[in-house]
Amino acid sequence: MATALSVPSSFFLLVILSNFFIPHLATNDTTPLVFILGDSTADVGTNNHLNQSDIKANFPHNGIDFPHSRSTGRFSNGFNSADYLAKLFGLRRSPPPFLSLLTLEPHHFRKHLFKGVNFASAGSGLLDTTGSNLTVVALSEQITQLTTVRDNFTAMIGSNATEAMLSEALFFISIGSNDIFGYFANKSTMPKEKFISTLISTYSAHITTLYGLGARKFGIISVPPIGCCPSQRLVQKIITGKDDCFNSTNDFAQTFYSALDNLLHNITSQLPGIKYSLGNSFKMTMDVIANATLYEFTNVKAACCGHGDLKAQGPCNQTASLCPDRREYLFWDLFHPTKKASDLAAETLYSGTTDYVSPINFSQLPYDN
Numbered sequence: 148m149a150t151a152l153s154v155p156s157s158f159f160l161l162v163i164l165s166n167f168f169i170p171h172l173a174t175n176d177t178t179p180l181v182f183i184l185g186d187s188t189a190d191v192g193t194n195n196h197l198n199q200s201d202i203k204a205n206f207p208h209n210g211i212d213f214p215h216s217r218s219t220g221r222f223s224n225g226f227n228s229a230d231y232l233a234k235l236f237g238l239r240r241s242p243p244p245f246l247s248l249l250t251l252e253p254h255h256f257r258k259h260l261f262k263g264v265n266f267a268s269a270g271s272g273l274l275d276t277t278g279s280n281l282t283v284v285a286l287s288e289q290i291t292q293l294t295t296v297r298d299n300f301t302a303m304i305g306s307n308a309t310e311a312m313l314s315e316a317l318f319f320i321s322i323g324s325n326d327i328f329g330y331f332a333n334k335s336t337m338p339k340e341k342f343i344s345t346l347i348s349t350y351s352a353h354i355t356t357l358y359g360l361g362a363r364k365f366g367i368i369s370v371p372p373i374g375c376c377p378s379q380r381l382v383q384k385i386i387t388g389k390d391d392c393f394n395s396t397n398d399f400a401q402t403f404y405s406a407l408d409n410l411l412h413n414i415t416s417q418l419p420g421i422k423y424s425l426g427n428s429f430k431m432t433m434d435v436i437a438n439a440t441l442y443e444f445t446n447v448k449a450a451c452c453g454h455g456d457l458k459a460q461g462p463c464n465q466t467a468s469l470c471p472d473r474r475e476y477l478f479w480d481l482f483h484p485t486k487k488a489s490d491l492a493a494e495t496l497y498s499g500t501t502d503y504v505s506p507i508n509f510s511q512l513p514y515d516n
């Protein structure tokens with residue numbers, strides 16, 4: 148009787164431990180724990196859970212090239228850059244949205260945390276005011292959600308193990324575009340330098356908070372040339388009659404990159420042990436646009452899915468028209484890249500040269516110097 152009891156109890160303990168650890172280890176011994184924060188470029192369904200928000204993509208034709216043609220909430224015909232980055236690090240796709248995990252039973256919720264979490268919410272920005280009228284999850288609130296995840300790790304494995312685990316985890320952040328869009332939508336009169344420096348000091352505060360929570364390895368994706376997306380080309384076309392990139396927003400995006408590069412250089416001396424990789428999505432995307440045929444795109448101006456001129460007069464929804472070949476388009480809808488463009492961006496972040504990602508590329512983040 149005594150042995151019969153002792154066997155099941157140690158067996159039970161093993162089961163508990165493996166329930167905690169297998170999800171993380173089973174994929175691949177070298178698979179890091181991944182956390183993703185940001186906006187629609189990285190959202191994998193967060194906003195589906197926001198009843199009050201209209202910023203959603205959980206309907207066709209979104210997801211037409213996703214496994215089983217599912218509309219998951221991604222603003223893409225298939226996977227987005229968060230998924231492709233996660234895949235490059237050995238995961239199946241991006242970890243699930245925090246808000247979808249919250250719908251699980253508490254013990255399932257906790258078990259899933261070991262596979263990583265995606266907090267990104269479409270429409271959000273660095274500033275709490277960006278998207279506040281859209282009821283999305285601002286970056287500061289995403290970080291609050293990460294704090295509850297950390298508390299749950301601590302409750303499960305203790306604070307030392309949590310600290311060790313988070314220090315090895317990868318934190319990907321893709322944000323800033325919506326703040327710049329907001330500046331222009333608001334017809335703000337704040338001088339450009341002042342606005343950019345507000346964004347940068349806010350970014351600095353967020354990174355410092357994440358560092359305080361134990362994050363050490365950051366993969367940061369800067370703002371792409373948002374002036375070249377179909378919606379902004381349409382704005383330019385209305386002004387000049389030509390569907391060129393809208394230079395003002397691009398100018399802000401480029402200045403933002405330089406300032407962010409500068410900030411990250413500085414921050415390494417203030418936050419010991421921090422390691423980062425900064426992706427220059429501005430240059431990456433401009434080079435693709437300038438050499439479209441080399442990257443096998445035939446259309447880098449119009450959306451593949453949408454309504455009207457440049458398919459940028461209405462969103463990608465069920466009544467929108469689709470381009471004939473989705474692999475030939477840079478843009479999926481009026482704001483977002485196609486699956487192919489997202490794959491290309493992730494590949495460049497992961498293994499690109501210092502022209503595109505510096506001081507190291509994302510593939511080097513998991514390793515110690």
Ligand SMILES: *[C@@H]1O[C@H](CO)[C@@H](O)[C@H](O)[C@H]1NC(C)=O
Nearest residue numbers: 195196197198199200246250
């Ligand atoms: C959102 O709506 C769903 C379904 O209508 C409901 O179950 C859920 O409680 C709502 N969530 C919030 C936060 O209001």
Ligand SMILES: *[C@@H]1O[C@H](CO)[C@@H](O)[C@H](O)[C@H]1NC(C)=O
Nearest residue numbers: 174175176177178235236237
């Ligand atoms: C683990 O992932 C790495 C990087 O993706 C890969 O090189 C390696 O072959 C994988 N190992 C196994 C056992 O799957």
Ligand SMILES: *[C@@H]1O[C@H](CO)[C@@H](O)[C@H](O)[C@H]1NC(C)=O
Nearest residue numbers: 274276277326329330333335
């Ligand atoms: C835009 O205007 C709204 C409403 O006045 C304000 O709440 C928000 O902070 C502004 N956003 C930016 C990015 O300036």
Ligand SMILES: *[C@@H]1O[C@H](CO)[C@@H](O)[C@H](O)[C@H]1NC(C)=O
Nearest residue numbers: 249256295296298299300302
């Ligand atoms: C764990 O997560 C749940 C759900 O978000 C939260 O309510 C709780 O406060 C968290 N913290 C701990 C210590 O369990």
Ligand SMILES: *[C@@H]1O[C@H](CO)[C@@H](O)[C@H](O)[C@H]1NC(C)=O
Nearest residue numbers: 304305306307308309310311
């Ligand atoms: C946690 O780490 C600290 C400092 O390294 C150590 O003093 C302490 O004993 C550890 N606690 C546990 C529970 O291992």
Ligand SMILES: *[C@@H]1O[C@H](CO)[C@@H](O)[C@H](O)[C@H]1NC(C)=O
Nearest residue numbers: 201278279280281329332333
């Ligand atoms: C939210 O604010 C932005 C910037 O002022 C504006 O362009 C947008 O139309 C507003 N959206 C809603 C749903 O009120």
Ligand SMILES: *[C@@H]1O[C@H](CO)[C@@H](O)[C@H](O)[C@H]1NC(C)=O
Nearest residue numbers: 383387391392393394395397
């Ligand atoms: C926009 O920028 C491009 C590249 O810097 C330049 O060639 C073009 O003349 C600019 N267009 C306008 C309308 O300022």
Ligand SMILES: *[C@@H]1O[C@H](CO)[C@@H](O)[C@H](O)[C@H]1NC(C)=O
Nearest residue numbers: 347406407409410411412413
């Ligand atoms: C970085 O440090 C330099 C030199 O100390 C300083 O001039 C600059 O303002 C700093 N930039 C940021 C963004 O913190």
Ligand SMILES: *[C@@H]1O[C@H](CO)[C@@H](O)[C@H](O)[C@H]1NC(C)=O
Nearest residue numbers: 433434435436437438439441
């Ligand atoms: C593409 O075009 C840019 C100019 O924007 C050029 O500097 C770059 O080297 C070109 N080549 C590739 C492979 O992107």
Ligand SMILES: *[C@@H]1O[C@H](CO)[C@@H](O)[C@H](O)[C@H]1NC(C)=O
Nearest residue numbers: 454460461462464465466467
């Ligand atoms: C799709 O978008 C168009 C253009 O904005 C709109 O007129 C139409 O009502 C939308 N259709 C659906 C099913 O939401």
Ligand SMILES: *[C@@H]1O[C@H](CO)[C@@H](O)[C@H](O)[C@H]1NC(C)=O
Nearest residue numbers: 497498499500501507508510
């Ligand atoms: C980037 O990544 C690749 C593959 O992971 C690596 O071999 C290469 O040295 C890195 N390139 C640079 C310029 O750091």
